[in-house]
Amino acid sequence: xxxxxxxxxxxxxxxxxxxxxxxxxxxxxxxxxxxxxxxxxxxxxxxxxxxxxxxxxxxxxxxxxxxxxxxxxxxxxxxxxxxxxxxxxxxxxxxxxxxxxxxxxxxxxxxxxxxxxxxxxxxxxxxxxxxxxxxxxxxxxxxxxxxxxxxxxxxxxxxxxxxxxxxxxxxxxxxxxxxxxxxxxxxxxxxxxxxxxxxxxxxxxxxxxxxxxxxxxxxxxxxxxxxxxxxxxxxxxxxxxxxxxxxxxxxxxxxxxxxxxxxxxxxxxxxxxxxxxxxxxxxxxxxxxxxxxxxxxxxxxx
Amino acid sequence: xxxxxxxxxxxxxxxxxxxxxxxxxxxxxxxxxxxxxxxxxxxxxxxxxxxxxxxxxxxxxxxxxxxxxxxxxxxxxxxxxxxxxxxxxxxxxxxxxxxxxxxxxxxxxxxxxxxxxxxxxxxxxxxxxxxxxxxxxxxxxxxxxxxxxxxxxxxxxxxxxxxxxxxxxxxxxxxxxxxxxxxxxxxxxxxxxxxxxxxxxxxxxxxxxxxxxxxxxxxxxxxxxxxxxxxxxxxxxxxxxxxxxxxxxxxxxxxxxxxxxxxxxxxxxxxxxxxxxxxxxxxxxxxxxxxxxxxxxxxxxxxxxxxxxxxxxxxxxxxxxxxxxxxxxxxxxxxxxxxxxxxxxxxxxxxxxxxxxxxxxxxxxxxxx
Amino acid sequence: xxxxxxxxxxxxxxxxxxxxxxxxxxxxxxxxxxxxxxxxxxxxxxxxxxxxxxxxxxxxxxxxxxxxxxxxxxxxxxxxxxxxxxxxxxxxxxxxxxxxxxxxxxxxxxxxxxxxxxxxxxxxxxxxxxxxxxxxxxxxxxxxxxxxxxxxxxxxxxxxxxxxxxxxxxxxxxxxxxxxxxxxxxxxxxxxxxxxxxxxxxxxxxxxxxxxxxxxxxxxxxxxxxxxxxxxxxxxxxxxxxxxxxxxxxxxxxxxxxxxxxxxxxxxxxxxxxxxxxxxxxxxxxxxxxxxxxxxxxxxxxxxxxxxxx
Numbered sequence: 016x017x018x019x020x021x022x023x024x025x026x027x028x029x030x031x032x033x034x035x036x037x038x039x040x041x042x043x044x045x046x047x048x049x050x051x052x053x054x055x056x057x058x059x060x061x062x063x064x065x066x067x068x069x070x071x072x073x074x075x076x077x078x079x080x081x082x083x084x085x086x087x088x089x090x091x092x093x094x095x096x097x098x099x100x101x102x103x104x105x106x107x108x109x110x111x112x113x114x115x116x117x118x119x120x121x122x123x124x125x126x127x128x129x130x131x132x133x134x135x136x137x138x139x140x141x142x143x144x145x146x147x148x149x150x151x152x153x154x155x156x157x158x159x160x161x162x163x164x165x166x167x168x169x170x171x172x173x174x175x176x177x178x179x180x181x182x183x184x185x186x187x188x189x190x191x192x193x194x195x196x197x198x199x200x201x202x203x204x205x206x207x208x209x210x211x212x213x214x215x216x217x218x219x220x221x222x223x224x225x226x227x228x229x230x231x232x233x234x235x236x237x238x239x240x241x242x243x244x245x246x247x248x249x250x251x252x253x254x255x256x257x258x259x260x261x262x263x264x265x266x267x268x269x270x271x272x273x274x275x276x277x278x279x280x281x282x283x284x285x286x287x288x289x290x291x292x293x294x295x296x297x298x299x300x301x302x303x304x305x306x307x308x309x310x311x312x313x314x315x316x317x
Numbered sequence: 318x319x320x321x322x323x324x325x326x327x328x329x330x331x332x333x334x335x336x337x338x339x340x341x342x343x344x345x346x347x348x349x350x351x352x353x354x355x356x357x358x359x360x361x362x363x364x365x366x367x368x369x370x371x372x373x374x375x376x377x378x379x380x381x382x383x384x385x386x387x388x389x390x391x392x393x394x395x396x397x398x399x400x401x402x403x404x405x406x407x408x409x410x411x412x413x414x415x416x417x418x419x420x421x422x423x424x425x426x427x428x429x430x431x432x433x434x435x436x437x438x439x440x441x442x443x444x445x446x447x448x449x450x451x452x453x454x455x456x457x458x459x460x461x462x463x464x465x466x467x468x469x470x471x472x473x474x475x476x477x478x479x480x481x482x483x484x485x486x487x488x489x490x491x492x493x494x495x496x497x498x499x500x501x502x503x504x505x506x507x508x509x510x511x512x513x514x515x516x517x518x519x520x521x522x523x524x525x526x527x528x529x530x531x532x533x534x535x536x537x538x539x540x541x542x543x544x545x546x547x548x549x550x551x552x553x554x555x556x557x558x559x560x561x562x563x564x565x566x567x568x569x570x571x572x573x574x575x576x577x578x579x580x581x582x583x584x585x586x587x588x589x590x591x592x593x594x595x596x597x598x599x600x601x602x603x604x605x606x607x608x609x610x611x612x613x614x615x616x617x618x619x620x621x622x623x624x625x626x627x628x629x630x631x632x633x634x635x636x637x638x639x640x641x642x643x644x645x646x647x648x649x650x651x652x653x654x655x656x657x658x659x660x661x662x663x664x665x666x667x668x669x670x671x672x673x674x675x676x677x678x679x680x681x682x683x684x685x686x
Numbered sequence: 687x688x689x690x691x692x693x694x695x696x697x698x699x700x701x702x703x704x705x706x707x708x709x710x711x712x713x714x715x716x717x718x719x720x721x722x723x724x725x726x727x728x729x730x731x732x733x734x735x736x737x738x739x740x741x742x743x744x745x746x747x748x749x750x751x752x753x754x755x756x757x758x759x760x761x762x763x764x765x766x767x768x769x770x771x772x773x774x775x776x777x778x779x780x781x782x783x784x785x786x787x788x789x790x791x792x793x794x795x796x797x798x799x800x801x802x803x804x805x806x807x808x809x810x811x812x813x814x815x816x817x818x819x820x821x822x823x824x825x826x827x828x829x830x831x832x833x834x835x836x837x838x839x840x841x842x843x844x845x846x847x848x849x850x851x852x853x854x855x856x857x858x859x860x861x862x863x864x865x866x867x868x869x870x871x872x873x874x875x876x877x878x879x880x881x882x883x884x885x886x887x888x889x890x891x892x893x894x895x896x897x898x899x900x901x902x903x904x905x906x907x908x909x910x911x912x913x914x915x916x917x918x919x920x921x922x923x924x925x926x927x928x929x930x931x932x933x934x935x936x937x938x939x940x941x942x943x944x945x946x947x948x949x950x951x952x953x954x955x956x957x958x959x960x961x962x963x964x965x966x967x968x969x970x971x972x973x974x975x976x977x978x979x980x981x982x983x984x985x986x987x988x989x990x991x992x993x994x995x996x
Contacts (some may be wrong), residue, residue: 058822077836138712161730248815250930299813402886406908416894
């Protein structure tokens with residue numbers, strides 16, 4: 016069979032049997048799906064539309080009315096001049112805070128998680144499973160339980176209200192997730208490859224660097240995407256452990272939106288929200304497949 | 318009246334034609350085996366009979382009635398699958414009774430039917446177990462029980478033995494055959510294993526690339542394959558296919574076998590049917606089963622010819638010895654006595670049973686006679 | 687002979703250290719994470735628990751007062767509202783997410799065109815911060831300028847949708863925003879489950895039964911039970927932790943009508959200088975989560991062990 020024919024055959028075998036097909040009119044199915052799609056997209060659309068309208072239109076029109084006068088002024092103001100707390104320099108500073116914090120935290124927690132996963136699956140020793148359970152438990156606690164001690168500790172270490180402080184916190188509480196992901200992935204990694212490498216003379220780190228790491232790209236992408244999303248979107252730690260200039264993007268956004276002084280500049284608020292949302296949205300659009308795998312991986316236990 | 322009629326069935330998927338026009342009539346009580354290499358369309362055809370796949374063109378008739386538009390559960394069929402396909406959330410009893418429950422059969426009748434079928438298949442002690450707790454063979458019996466209890470007009474089997482280990486496969490094959498004999502059921506059975514096909518079928522349909530190559534009894538398929546594909550596919554070891562030049566000198570017909578460079582071997586032929594004689598001076602393909610090539614000592618006159626050949630490989634199988642011979646540059650597999658003294662490299666004399674020879678046209682592959 | 691013996695002795699000595707290192711290395715590598723977990727998870731839990739038994743206010747006061755703080759929290763009017771809201775929100779959040787998620791998964795499983803696009807649309811809310819979600823929905827639910835105004839503009843002049851400023855109904859707005867965000871996740875889980883169902887089993891079911899709803903009910907959905915369970919656990923977990931959504935959407939208001947344990951804890955710890963009360967509420971949050979996670983994890987591990995024994 017030629018290549019083209021095989022692909023079609025493969026496609027053919029992949030279609031679910033007539034058994035599972037709902038025999039309703041297709042338009043009912045598409046109608047329902049379309050309805051939900053609209054509901055899901057509505058907030059995003061509203062945010063976008065509102066962020067490009069002048070304030071007068073916001074008050075005179077409705078949330079989904081098309082802008083009669085387009086303006087990117089809200090975006091410019093949100094970035095550079097809107098007031099966050101007492102300083103009125105826009106959210107760009109906080110955007111960079113978040114970027115710095117997230118990049119470092121993701122890299123460090125992913126690297127350590129990788130090593131942990133490697134140890135837990137390929138170098139089993141007595142009690143390894145118990146230790147894994149111990150580490151895993153950290154994923155499930157409500158973080159409110161550690162806020163007070165952590166705030167105290169960061170204060171004592173002089174890292175309160177600082178980006179390094181937040182990086183530290185996110186690494187500490189991200190380790191359980193990254194360890195879980197890599198552990199699950201490496202469990203399925205063939206042990207024979209490790210044994211072959213050992214016979215060839217490779218030791219602990221050589222095996223890790225030459226055999227596992229080069230073959231880990233899918234799970235690294237999943238972990239990085241997942242960690243990036245969670246850390247960038249975090250608010251609780253940001254609000255609890257940083258104030259003022261060192262706050263991350265989410266805290267700044269909340270500040271902007273919830274100020275009760277003066278006129279509510281909804282368009283600027285929405286622009287700020289969009290700016291805050293763009294990084295993770297972009298990551299999602301580009302790496303959506305891995306995002307889903309991350310979701311699945313996180314819910315597979317033991 | 319035929320129990321199942323497959324009338325000019327075609328199946329298209331996009332631009333690909335998966336089935337190119339299949340016509341088969343299955344009588345009541347027949348055991349029809351659809352056999353062919355993977356991708357030939359046999360499973361597709363079975364799914365279409367069951368109603369699990371749509372028909373692009375043509376008709377499926379069960380009991381004389383066209384069923385193209387009928388839901389699988391309305392066609393009076395039952396199916397047994399390769400992966401057993403048992404419902405994991407129900408017990409064995411639940412699995413067997415599910416269809417009846419859906420058709421609202423009263424509880425007493427349901428229980429009686431389940432008991433009856435379970436006893437026939439010897440799984441009555443397993444009724445309360447879940448599929449996960451059963452062995453492969455037991456699961457297959459439950460799958461058959463689920464099919465039996467429907468008392469359908471037609472049983473469909475989709476490679477049911479492929480997941481079993483070799484010994485179990487042989488045992489279950491016999492079970493299925495016994496069941497067929499006892500129930501007199503009409504069965505359509507799909508397999509890629511030609512041994513299963515030969516041993517189980519009353520008729521075999523050999524398929525390839527969506528086309529029916531031959532429809533016939535096992536004996537017909539074996540000794541009179543309709544083309545070189547069927548000849549090569551059915552029977553193990555495969556039929557020897559020898560291309561050669563047909564020559565005549567007076568009344569002596571000969572097949573000259575050889576490839577360029579090597580000296581041709583001349584195979585003396587006896588009387589030939591007219592259709593074959595038309596190939597005089599032209600290329601033709603001679604088909605010979607290995608058992609038609611034997612030790613010289615067995616040769617006996619009119620229908621047997623004698624040739625010299627070199628032994629390349631010998632494979633003792635127990636009941637006989639398979640030998641690969643080099644004849645005129647071509648390889649020929651022969652069945653020799655189990656205690657033959659011939660070794661690789663030996664020259665020997667071999668007898669060819671000309672009565673069992675089959676002739677094929679080199680261009681089309683079709684049988685000449 | 688002699689030369690070899692004397693040469694091997696120093697090698698043996700260095701090998702034994704090298705060997706020891708190789709054996710210990712895995713444990714050494716894992717150790718930092720273990721230590722971190724011990725301190726920052728378990729240690730901190732203990733620390734917070736200890737604080738909940740003290741008289742701490744704006745700063746830690748090491749004076750043991752037994753169950754006093756728990757008593758104060760438990761009888762606090764805001765806590766009562768918070769617990770009530772948690773129950774309402776939790777139940778609705780879980781039930782609606784599962785129902786919508788299952789429905790969307792079943793619909794998407796029907797081999798429709800644009801499946802990839804639709805899936806991406808249902809899932810993208812998960813990529814957003816809760817703050818962004820809260821901000822967007824807060825805007826949409828704004829009585830004067832949001833959906834209420836929109837529908838009134840269509841001619842339904844008596845349409846009212848001011849839940850977000852209503853003390854009774856505000857919690858339901860949190861439900862709406864929360865379900866919008868998380869149901870895509872449940873959909874993804876169910877879709878994966880549906881796709882994992884044995885095709886041949888569905889063919890067999892089709893032969894047994896003509897009615898598709900019955901096939902779903904009797905055969906497909908029972909097989910999705912593990913997914914029901916794990917999504918429920920994850921949703922409950924998210925519901926208990928949900929803090930940012932409330933902050934952005936309603937700020938806990940109007941008044942404290944949408945107070946949840948998480949906001950209660952934050953406010954008392956960081957704003958009202960009631961460290962010990964905050965600690966006590968955090969401990970109670972932990973216990974609630976544990977009450978659900980521990981039995982679930984335990985049964986999962988036992989099932990895993992049973993499966994590997996078969």
